[in-house]
Amino acid sequence: xxxxLHRPEFGAACGVIAVWAFFALYAGGSGFMSQAGSATYLExxxxxxxxxxxxxxxMIAGEFDLSVGSMIAASGMxxxxxxxxxxxxxxxxxxxxxxxxxxxxxxxxxxxxRTGLPSFIVTLGSLFMLSxxxxxxxxxxxxxxxxxxxxxxxxxxxxxxxxxSRIGGYSVSVLWWVAITALATWVLLRTxxxxxxxxxxxxxxxxxxxxxxxxxxxxxxxxxxAFCACLIATFQAVKFTGADVLRGTGKELEAILAAVLGGxxxxxxxxxxxxxxxxxxxxxxxxxxxxxxxxxxxWYKVFLGVxxxxxxxxxxxxxxxMVEARR
Amino acid sequence: xxxHPRLRALLGSMAILLAAACSKPEAPKxxxxxxxxxxxxxxxxxxxxxxxxxxxxxxxxxxDTFWSVxxxxxxxxxxxxxxxxxxxxxQTFDMVAMSRLIDxxxxxxxxxxxxxxxxxxxxxxxxxxxxxxxxxVISINSGSDAYKQLGVLLHVGQTEYEAGFxxxxxxxxxxxxxxxxxxxxxxxxxxxxxxxxxxxxxTKAGGTGKVLAVNAADPTDSQQKVTASLAGGGIxxxxxxxxxxxxxxxxxxKQADSLGKVKLGTFDLTPDVLSGIRDGxxxxxxxxxxxxxxxxxIVLLSQYKQFGVxxxxxxxxxxxxxVTKENAARVIELSKQGIR
Numbered sequence: 001x002x003x004x005l006h007r008p009e010f011g012a013a014c015g016v017i018a019v020w021a022f023f024a025l026y027a028g029g030s031g032f033m034s035q036a037g038s039a040t041y042l043e044x045x046x047x048x049x050x051x052x053x054x055x056x057x058x059m060i061a062g063e064f065d066l067s068v069g070s071m072i073a074a075s076g077m078x079x080x081x082x083x084x085x086x087x088x089x090x091x092x093x094x095x096x097x098x099x100x101x102x103x104x105x106x107x108x109x110x111x112x113x114r115t116g117l118p119s120f121i122v123t124l125g126s127l128f129m130l131s132x133x134x135x136x137x138x139x140x141x142x143x144x145x146x147x148x149x150x151x152x153x154x155x156x157x158x159x160x161x162x163x164x165s166r167i168g169g170y171s172v173s174v175l176w177w178v179a180i181t182a183l184a185t186w187v188l189l190r191t192x193x194x195x196x197x198x199x200x201x202x203x204x205x206x207x208x209x210x211x212x213x214x215x216x217x218x219x220x221x222x223x224x225x226a227f228c229a230c231l232i233a234t235f236q237a238v239k240f241t242g243a244d245v246l247r248g249t250g251k252e253l254e255a256i257l258a259a260v261l262g263g264x265x266x267x268x269x270x271x272x273x274x275x276x277x278x279x280x281x282x283x284x285x286x287x288x289x290x291x292x293x294x295x296x297x298x299w300y301k302v303f304l305g306v307x308x309x310x311x312x313x314x315x316x317x318x319x320x321x322m323v324e325a326r327r
Numbered sequence: 328x329x330x331h332p333r334l335r336a337l338l339g340s341m342a343i344l345l346a347a348a349c350s351k352p353e354a355p356k357x358x359x360x361x362x363x364x365x366x367x368x369x370x371x372x373x374x375x376x377x378x379x380x381x382x383x384x385x386x387x388x389x390x391d392t393f394w395s396v397x398x399x400x401x402x403x404x405x406x407x408x409x410x411x412x413x414x415x416x417x418q419t420f421d422m423v424a425m426s427r428l429i430d431x432x433x434x435x436x437x438x439x440x441x442x443x444x445x446x447x448x449x450x451x452x453x454x455x456x457x458x459x460x461x462x463x464v465i466s467i468n469s470g471s472d473a474y475k476q477l478g479v480l481l482h483v484g485q486t487e488y489e490a491g492f493x494x495x496x497x498x499x500x501x502x503x504x505x506x507x508x509x510x511x512x513x514x515x516x517x518x519x520x521x522x523x524x525x526x527x528x529x530t531k532a533g534g535t536g537k538v539l540a541v542n543a544a545d546p547t548d549s550q551q552k553v554t555a556s557l558a559g560g561g562i563x564x565x566x567x568x569x570x571x572x573x574x575x576x577x578x579x580x581k582q583a584d585s586l587g588k589v590k591l592g593t594f595d596l597t598p599d600v601l602s603g604i605r606d607g608x609x610x611x612x613x614x615x616x617x618x619x620x621x622x623x624x625i626v627l628l629s630q631y632k633q634f635g636v637x638x639x640x641x642x643x644x645x646x647x648x649x650v651t652k653e654n655a656a657r658v659i660e661l662s663k664q665g666i667r
Contacts, residue, residue, distance in 0.1 A: 030435045031431075031434040031435040031436060032434075034434055036430075036433065036434035037431070037434040037435075039430075039434075040427060040430040040431050040434055043427070043430075044427060143513060144515075146422075146446060146449075148446065148448030148449070149448065150448075236423055239452070240422065240423060240426065240448065240449040240452075241448050241449070241451075242446075242448045242449060244422060244446070244449075246419065246420060246421060247421070247423060249419060249421065250419075287427075288427070288431045291413075291415060291428060291431040291432060291435075292431060292434070292435060294411075294413050296413065296414060296415075297414065297415040297416055297417075297418075297428070298389070300418070301418070
């Protein structure tokens with residue numbers, strides 16, 4: 001029991017239960033508890049959760065990646081343009097988008113470790129650049145800002161089965177989310193690389209003296225966040241048979257929020273991927289729960305703010321009790 | 328989580344907040360004195376209507392006055408009919424978020440669903456799922472080309488080609504022989520249709536016309552392009568497709584001292600456009616009457632739920648309505664109230 005209380009994700013787990021109970025009480029009758037209702041918030045949570053898993057690893061290593069928001073738009077557009085304009089197979093387009101994403105992640109990482117600039121600033125720059133590139137290139141090539149018709153491309157059906165099918169009424173992205181969260185958790189807690197991540201964020205100088213390749217760890221993690229952003233873009237492009245230049249706007253902050261809800265510290269060196277998954281779940285439940293509660297969408301952000309702040313408060317409160325319990 | 332008074336207080340206050348913001352148009356019930364049981368409600372005819380629940384999901388952003396008018400239509404219809412309506416729109420022009428709002432509303436099993444369809448590719452799955460779940464769906468504003476394939480019952484809105492054609496007829500009727508159609512957003516298919524309709528009508532009336540593409544993001548560029556076209560002489564009518572184009576055209580006409588000499592018509596109402604019509608600088612504005620795009624679907628769906636009656640499919644045109652010098656003053660009054 002004491003061991004469970006000490007886990008960073010414990011507070012977030014309580015938050016999930018609290019938020020779920022809250023909506024079950026207030027919106028349970030209008031479909032929040034139904035299978036279809038659960039499927040809608042799980043779908044949102046799964047996409048954000050995949051991003052948050054990568055972002056939380058990076059934050060534990062002491063860095064931020066704000067560029068993931070426009071990375072989603074850029075990757076989705078890359079896939080759509082290659083298929084729509086050049087008639088490529090969708091798999092080839094996805095592969096190219098992933099290579100591009102890894103390259104952007106690598107560039108982010110190199111700039112951060114070489115210059116020593118705060119990653120917040122560096123990736124804010126790449127957020128704007130990617131966003132501008134996406135809008136500019138798309139308009140240059142097509143004269144529009146949305147590209148559709150992906151369902152007519154080569155091999156679309158097989159891609160649909162992998163990225164956008166439904167299993168028992170639930171989106172397949174939920175499976176991806178569980179798998180990626182499990183993998184990231186295993187890496188973080190059971191491998192040498194995981195120790196390096198904690199070291200790079202918690203005590204970089206000490207880690208370096210012990211021979212931890214801090215730079216390599218950080219570059220790898222920047223590539224991971226960009227890759228996960230591309231994965232989400234793939235889900236959305238395949239599911240919605242196209243892309244537009246604004247997809248993913250704001251996702252970078254949502255992912256950081258989910259990680260923080262899950263007990264990851266903004267200062268690095270402490271956190272949990274499972275916590276980030278719980279954070280994403282809270283986010284999804286709030287986003288859709290408000291609709292089920294019948295609140296006008298004008299109020300949506302008020303509630304999001306209130307719920308998230310409450311969740312963080314509950315989280316820290318529980319952790320405070322935990323510290324008392326330890327004494 | 329027992330014995331945490333602070334936590335309970337927190338959750339309690341959240342609950343109160345949420346309940347307070349639930350915009351259910353219910354009359355406040357007088358509180359029954361403690362210890363008495365409430366008398367059974369009288370069998371008022373409006374009682375079952377409250378149970379009619381209609382969901383509206385549009386792509387209108389909060390910053391767009393056009394959509395505020397649609398929402399006023401929705402709210403007024405809900406109040407007039409005494410039915411329960413929820414209105415949702417994504418925070419930004421985000422088709423993914425919009426499709427998920429639709430999914431959530433469908434999971435609530437409403438008696439009717441109203442959607443706008445700006446991108447039928449991205450929204451088709453969600454809308455088809457609503458139709459498959461047996462929910463009657465009406466589309467509004469955009470989607471006149473796609474609503475049928477998706478299984479939507481009716482479309483309430485303006486068809487772009489016909490609206491442009493109506494504007495062209497009006498101009499041709501007032502003697503315009505050589506017209507320009509100013510397109511401020513090249514690549515937007517609905518604007519192309521407006522110009523096409525306009526030019527077809529001008530041609531039919533025995534005149535000629537052409538499209539002039541301008542860059543909406545740069546008002547100076549737009550104005551100078553129009554000025555350059557006017558300098559050639561012979562242009563006696565200009566059609567613009569929205570406030571961005573009409574502002575540029577007005578500025579160019581002022582510069583060329585041709586206000587009132589060259590006939591100017593435009594799509595969509597803004598305060599500038601309305602005062603321009605009142606003062607005789609513009610001939611007319613084509614009005615979608617989007618208030619009706621909010622109001623009518625609520626009426627149709629609630630009647631459909633109660634009595635199973637519905638118009639026999641097709642497009643219910645809310646436009647083109649014309650604002651001219653005759654009715655400009657009244658429209659200005661109504662636009663202040665958020666109805667036009």
